[in-house]
Amino acid sequence: MKLSHALAALIIAWFAVFGRIQAVTLEVNQGNSTCIKAELTASFSITYNTSNSTRTVQVPLPDSATVDAGSSSCGLDGNTPWLVAVFGPGHALGLSFSTNGSLYSVANLTLQYNLSDTSVFPEANSSDVVTVVSSSVGIWAPINTTYRCLSSATFGVGGVTVTFSNMRLEAYMPGNDLSPAESVCMADQASTTAPPTTTTSATTTVTPAPTPPGTPERGVYSVNNTNGTACLLAQMGLQLNVSYFSQSQNKTIQELVNVTPNLTSSSGSCEASSATLILTEGRATTLTFTFTLNSTSNKYHLSALTLLANWSDMTAPLSASNTSLNYLRSTKGRSYMCNTEQTLAVVPSFSLNTFKLQVQPFEVTTNQFATAEECQMDQDQMLIPIIVGAALAGLVLIVLIAYLIGRKRSHAGYQTI
Known part of the structure; x- marks a missing residue:
């Protein structure tokens, strides 16, 4: 009973600090123009140390999260575009972007969490502010296109698990709202049922299997x-x-x-x-x-x-x-x-x-x-000829010994006159 009361108190404290859990809309602006916009739901699974054990907590990105104007940037003058959302006492989620001219992608995913926040990390044996970073998380789309992934996508970031869902975002935006053209993630594509095909009496042409490309240069x-x-x-x-x-x-x-x-x-x-x-x-x-x-x-x-x-x-x-x-x-x-x-x-x-x-x-x-x-495979391939050579050498040695023994016995059969 006491445990349930304590758990309820923790949940109440969490909601009191961060508010309701729902999709968050975040925008980075330059003057009157929007260059980065994200609509998403996010949660973080964080393991931390207490005085005598470890604990894992689930930390949602609350709808009270706001864009940190000082850290966020549209990436002008050769700087990296950044979207940094801050929430609670010292927690932050950051996304940096890069482009090759035709595609844009999330170049880095950064999470900062403050272990001194006892409402989230009770009995933590540290009061450090921890920052973890992961690169190349696979979020990308063509320029002037919205990246969309309604399915849950999980990423490992320095020992922390970050889960996104209901995500729609765009960087390097030409206008102030997300582009109507969308680049849909593979998870959403897989969940879409293909339309039924109609059978006709026409002759079906079988597409030949592609020729293997051979060993690459x-x-x-x-x-x-x-x-x-x-x-x-x-x-x-x-x-x-x-x-x-x-x-x-x-x-x-x-x-x-x-x-x-x-x-x-x-x-x-x-x-x-x-x-x-x-x-x-x-x-x-x-x-x-x-x-x-x-x-x-x-x-x-x-x-x-x-x-x-x-x-x-x-x-x-x-x-x-x-x-x-x-x-x-x-x-x-x-x-x-x-x-x-x-x-x-x-x-x-x-x-x-x-x-x-x-x-x-x-x-x-x-x-x-x-x-x-x-690598082990190269070592194994080198070992095979050594084993074969040793076996052949052993076979030759056995034949030679057998020959010498046979010759000695044949000499022993003669008597001196």
């Missing part, structure tokens, strides 16, 4: 520091394995598409504990790799992959992202190498095949790869 990519020296190096052949709804075939198809190095540009950034490689092929395909370094173990891994594709046969742009991966593991100051073909599963609709891959996202010196740590 190996590309050479890099990211440079502000001083012009390389901070990330990558050499690899890449093949996209994508499922999408085809306009021409009126059904969902699976397609293998090779990334063409001479049509692909590379960019990105390097930080102390994270590095990002962005590959852009024309205006139709953007592939983003995010590497994360564990400063305690000095090990790094590929933690996130995002594909943004807007191909001519697609009914809507494709956005596929996973921010909780654990691929391409190696040690800081060394490169990771895997000549064997690998398949990196990202989401059900997208996986990435790699060929002759070598990458180094941290501590690059003299613009060259450091000593490589090879």
Whole structure:
């Protein structure tokens, strides 16, 4: 009984502080013009430490949240566009945006929470203000188009789970309201029932299966520091394995598409504990790799992959992202190498095949790869000929020993006259 009363008191306190939980409308303005607008529902699952245990709380974004005019920006004069919503005593949600001229995307998702807020974090053993950041969360749309995702979408952000739903947003807006043209997320597309087809007596033409594209060409990519020296190096052949709804075939198809190095540009950034490689092929395909370094173990891994594709046969742009991966593991100051073909599963609709891959996202010196740590598949392939060779050598040795024993016995059969 006491527990239920305490829980009720906590819920009442929460609603007293943050108000009702519902969709929030947020706008960033420059003068009389609106450059960023978002309508969304959001909640955050946060785990924190108490004096003798850990607790997890669900924190909603309340309708009392407001845009922080001092931190938010339309991104004029080369600055990054930011939408920062503040709520409660010291909590904030931030979205930064970037564009390649034809598409815009959420470049960073930032959450700040204040552990000294006892109404949300009772008995927390810290009063710190914690900030967590995630890049490439897969929210994007063509310019002059509203991104729409009514379904729930969950993202891992530095140990915190962020869930969005009922989302409609647009950045780099040409007018003061969301564009009527919408880019619908894959989750909403999957929930839409396809219209029934009408059977006729006409002869049906069967579309032949596409020819496999073969092994992709190996590309050479890099990211440079502000001083012009390389901070990330990558050499690899890449093949996209994508499922999408085809306009021409009126059904969902699976397609293998090779990334063409001479049509692909590379960019990105390097930080102390994270590095990002962005590959852009024309205006139709953007592939983003995010590497994360564990400063305690000095090990790094590929933690996130995002594909943004807007191909001519697609009914809507494709956005596929996973921010909780654990691929391409190696040690800081060394490169990771895997000549064997690998398949990196990202989401059900997208996986990435790699060929002759070598990458180094941290501590690059003299613009060259450091000593490589090879993947287990390459080590296994090297082990097979060693085992076969050892077996053959053993067989030869057995035959030789048998021959010598047989010869010795044949000599022992003769008597001296």
